[in-house]
Amino acid sequence: MSAPQVGVPPFAVISGAQVQRALRGREKQIVGLVEATYRLHGAGESVNPPSYFLRFPDRPSARIIALPASIGGPIRVDGMKWISSFPDNVAAGIPRASAVLILNDHDTGYPFACLESSIISATRTAASAALGADMLTRGRARPTRVGFIGTGLIARYIHTFLAATGWSFDEIGVHDMSAASAAGFRGHLEQSGAAGRIMVHDSAEELIRSSDLVVFATVAGRPHVGDVSWFDHNPVVLHVSLRDLAPEIVLASTNIVDDVEHCLKADTSPHLAEQLAGNRDFLHGTLDDVMAGRVTVPTGRPVVFSPFGLGVLDLAVGKYVYDEVTRCGELQVIDHFFHDLRRYG
Numbered sequence: 001m002s003a004p005q006v007g008v009p010p011f012a013v014i015s016g017a018q019v020q021r022a023l024r025g026r027e028k029q030i031v032g033l034v035e036a037t038y039r040l041h042g043a044g045e046s047v048n049p050p051s052y053f054l055r056f057p058d059r060p061s062a063r064i065i066a067l068p069a070s071i072g073g074p075i076r077v078d079g080m081k082w083i084s085s086f087p088d089n090v091a092a093g094i095p096r097a098s099a100v101l102i103l104n105d106h107d108t109g110y111p112f113a114c115l116e117s118s119i120i121s122a123t124r125t126a127a128s129a130a131l132g133a134d135m136l137t138r139g140r141a142r143p144t145r146v147g148f149i150g151t152g153l154i155a156r157y158i159h160t161f162l163a164a165t166g167w168s169f170d171e172i173g174v175h176d177m178s179a180a181s182a183a184g185f186r187g188h189l190e191q192s193g194a195a196g197r198i199m200v201h202d203s204a205e206e207l208i209r210s211s212d213l214v215v216f217a218t219v220a221g222r223p224h225v226g227d228v229s230w231f232d233h234n235p236v237v238l239h240v241s242l243r244d245l246a247p248e249i250v251l252a253s254t255n256i257v258d259d260v261e262h263c264l265k266a267d268t269s270p271h272l273a274e275q276l277a278g279n280r281d282f283l284h285g286t287l288d289d290v291m292a293g294r295v296t297v298p299t300g301r302p303v304v305f306s307p308f309g310l311g312v313l314d315l316a317v318g319k320y321v322y323d324e325v326t327r328c329g330e331l332q333v334i335d336h337f338f339h340d341l342r343r344y345g
Contacts, residue, residue: 004157009105011337012324016116022324023123023317025132027164030317031086034127035291037316038258040230042288044310045072047258053256060084061221064287066339069311078104081117081314085220095153096219097121101318109267110338113322117314118153120321126157126312128287130165130239132305133213134254135290136236140299148171149204149212150218150241158240159189169196199294207231212236216244223269227251237265239306240267247273253302255283256290262308270306 040046047070054064061330063085070078083099090096101117104110114148137143145160146169148155159172172194176182181202189198199208208214209338220243226246228239230254232236242263250273255262260283264271274280285295287305297303325331 006108008108008338009110010333010335011111012113012322012331012333014115014321014332015112016148018325019116019119019321019332022328023119023320027127027161029166030032030123030127030320031131031161033316034075034124034313035131036284037310038131038288039077039291040071040075040313041259041310042286042292045268046070048310048312049261050263050265051308051311053227056341058176059086059088062090067309067311067314069315069337071312071315073314075132075319076106076128076317077319078109079111079315079318080105080163081121081311083117083121085219088258090152092184101314103315103322106342113318115318115321117318120317121144121309122153122157124307125154125240125307125318126161127317128307128309128313129158129215129240129305130161130167132238132256132307133162133167134165134234135287136303136305137213139227139234139297141212142214144169145171145211146172146213146215146216147175147201147207148185148215149175149207150216150220151176151178151181152217152219154217155185155215156238157240158217159194160192162252163192163194169213171197171210173199173201173207173211175204201339208235209233214238216241218244220244223247223272225249234300234302237302237304239304242268242270242306242308245269245304247276249302250304251277251282251283253304254298255305256285256287256295256297257283258287258307258310260286262310263306268306268308296323 052066067081081101086188099117101115103113214237289295
């Protein structure tokens with residue numbers, strides 16, 4: 001029997017403009033895709049090793065993170081996101097984060113696409129947050145007041161995904177250490193026709209106490225919210241930026257993560273809580289556990305969802321974009337990208 005014929009796949013580059021066109025208006029589909037990917041991950045049909053953090057002694061606030069991953073099921077793709085976070089960019093008028101995503105062919109291992117990925121990363125983050133908000137509020141009164149702490153790109157995407165998946169609020173609270181950023185986000189909300197009264201809060205305490213759903217989307221490297229009493233009204237907290245809450249708040253809450261091992265490292269708030277408590281008993285389970293009915297979320301405590309952000313989500317959304325660009329006939333293939341393919345020349 002002859003060996004199967006395996007060819008080298010063509011290599012394509014997909015720009016940010018193409019990514020945005022492929023994803024625009026598809027929020028419900030992407031939330032469904034993220035839900036399906038979490039289920040595949042929970043069923044063991046993925047490989048998602050620890051992220052690697054490249055840090056710089058001369059630029060302590062900056063980092064570049066490698067997120068390698070592989071996802072099975074109907075998606076069947078391997079790859080890696082390479083995403084930088086340089087907070088000083090904001091003062092220079094350019095976004096903090098930039099990223100590329102490499103997709104590798106399941107059968108040959110050859111890379112077949114490089115995609116601009118800051119939009120993919122923000123999209124999968126927002127879809128994960130919207131899914132968490134939905135799943136974690138099903139056993140309680142639907143939140144009518146949402147508050148955003150941190151008002152950059154991620155906050156904008158999260159609001160977009162909440163609105164597109166059926167959320168409406170009587171009040172939208174906004175707080176940022178930068179008054180200009182808070183004002184800019186408020187302007188975006190007004191221009192986008194966001195329903196509800198928009199309130200800019202002078203303090204995180206004021207915003208948290210007046211919100212049923214709290215979204216943390218900051219660049220904080222260490223906890224800056226430490227008073228457990230601010231959460232006495234038992235809000236649902238989307239702790240997207242992972243390092244805002246003091247461990248005492250984590251320990252006083254119901255805690256749901258996307259992946260236990262990933263979330264308990266790199267000095268996230270849950271990681272600090274584990275060090276303080278000496279155990280992991282404060283973790284109630286994963287979002288997949290909640291979706292599958294293995295974990296029931298109690299109503300008498302604050303609920304904190306801390307999604308570390310899994311590389312498999314980037315792959316799923318990236319493959320969706322690749323397939324959509326291909327379907328539209330807009331795939332830009334780089335001819336002869338792979339060269340010298342004959343073993344003996």
